[in-house]
Amino acid sequence: MNHLPFEDWLLEESPLTPPQKRLLEAHLRECPSCAALAEVSLALQSARLVPPPSGFVNRFRQRLAARQQTQRRQFILGFALLILTVLGVMVGLSWPLLSSFLANPSRALLEWVFRLVAVCTTIQTWLATIGVLVRVGASLISPAIWTVTFLFLSLVCLFGIASLARLTRIPQGVRL
Amino acid sequence: MTEEQVWINQAQHGDKEAFACLVEVYQTPVYNLCYRMLGEAEAAEDAAQETFLKAFQHLSQYDSHRPFATWLLSIAAHYCIDRLRRQRFIAFSLDDRHGDDENAETEWPDQNAPDPENETIRREEQRLIQRALQALEPTDRAAIILRYWHQASEAEIAETLQLSVPAVKSRLYRARHILARLWEQNTPAPKLRRKPYESPAF
Numbered sequence: 001m002n003h004l005p006f007e008d009w010l011l012e013e014s015p016l017t018p019p020q021k022r023l024l025e026a027h028l029r030e031c032p033s034c035a036a037l038a039e040v041s042l043a044l045q046s047a048r049l050v051p052p053p054s055g056f057v058n059r060f061r062q063r064l065a066a067r068q069q070t071q072r073r074q075f076i077l078g079f080a081l082l083i084l085t086v087l088g089v090m091v092g093l094s095w096p097l098l099s100s101f102l103a104n105p106s107r108a109l110l111e112w113v114f115r116l117v118a119v120c121t122t123i124q125t126w127l128a129t130i131g132v133l134v135r136v137g138a139s140l141i142s143p144a145i146w147t148v149t150f151l152f153l154s155l156v157c158l159f160g161i162a163s164l165a166r167l168t169r170i171p172q173g174v175r176l
Numbered sequence: 177m178t179e180e181q182v183w184i185n186q187a188q189h190g191d192k193e194a195f196a197c198l199v200e201v202y203q204t205p206v207y208n209l210c211y212r213m214l215g216e217a218e219a220a221e222d223a224a225q226e227t228f229l230k231a232f233q234h235l236s237q238y239d240s241h242r243p244f245a246t247w248l249l250s251i252a253a254h255y256c257i258d259r260l261r262r263q264r265f266i267a268f269s270l271d272d273r274h275g276d277d278e279n280a281e282t283e284w285p286d287q288n289a290p291d292p293e294n295e296t297i298r299r300e301e302q303r304l305i306q307r308a309l310q311a312l313e314p315t316d317r318a319a320i321i322l323r324y325w326h327q328a329s330e331a332e333i334a335e336t337l338q339l340s341v342p343a344v345k346s347r348l349y350r351a352r353h354i355l356a357r358l359w360e361q362n363t364p365a366p367k368l369r370r371k372p373y374e375s376p377a378f
């Protein structure tokens with residue numbers, strides 16, 4: 001049996017003209033599958049909302065309180081575990097230094113001061129070298145090229161920020 | 177600013193009582209969606225409660241320019257879909273599902289209804305529809321429930337289920353075909369008591 005256009009009329013649920021209604025009624029008397037489709041439409045359209053058992057809001061309050069208490073406990077436990085782990089790692093890593101300090105405090109202090117001075121000197125040398133390179137570079141490359149380069153880098157950054165904002169936008173209906 | 181927006185604003189600042197007011201307003205639509213999706217009262221209660229908990233915990237993500245009901249129903253629909261997928265879908269068979277009916281909410285005929293016979297038939301239809309819904313793929317089921325129980329437009333369903341409008345249309349078409357096939361198999365020779373175009377949709 002040809003179900004067109006009756007099936008489309010039923011599925012689209014659009015208003016029908018009086019001749020279309022007569023045609024559809026005649027078809028439904030002969031076609032069980034279209035009649036079933038129409039029956040389902042009517043049953044769905046007369047569907048009613050089922051309310052929850054009474055006291056739903058109070059049960060929600062209790063569940064929320066219990067959940068928040070569990071989360072607080074988990075947070076405290078996790079924080080304590082993190083502090084203990086960090087302390088353990090720090091003691092483990094600094095144990096060679098600590099042991100030398102405990103064995104001969106004055107010598108260990110002197111060694112640390114020498115190391116600190118060495119690090120500061122290295123940083124100073126690097127900064128001076130970078131300064132010289134920048135001055136030489138600036139004199140070799142024209143200001144126009146610098147401008148273009150910075151403009152290009154700014155555009156790349158802007159593009160990156162825009163992409164990040166788009167990717168992190170929270171759509172409605174997201175799974176939580 | 178409406179009363180609902182005031183409650184949402186207060187709840188976003190951690191006011192639990194303001195959120196309880198929102199729960200009071202939306203408990204029936206959320207519970208109904210969960211019940212129609214899961215088919216069991218106990219599971220529906222649990223899912224509805226979880227929906228409100230998730231909503232409260234993620235209220236900062238709610239975009240106040242969109243309807244709160246859509247956001248809430250979206251959380252409920254996704255929660256139920258995930259839950260059903262975890263349970264693994266069992267092939268639908270009306271005959272094999274008698275055990276589930278023990279948990280289903282019984283809708284007794286209303287003796288005060290103007291036409292008790294029609295009321296009984298309507299309830300029987302609703303029972304059949306509820307059982308047939310369980311045969312649908314979870315996302316199709318959510319689309320049908322949002323369309324017919326919550327009067328959502330295709331665009332609203334698309335937003336709620338994170339689908340395109342053509343995808344929603346196609347899912348609604350397919351779901352109604354499946355429901356009609358099951359209806360045909362499980363009811364003796366359908367005879368329309370009302371004409372389909374007597375409904376407001378026609």
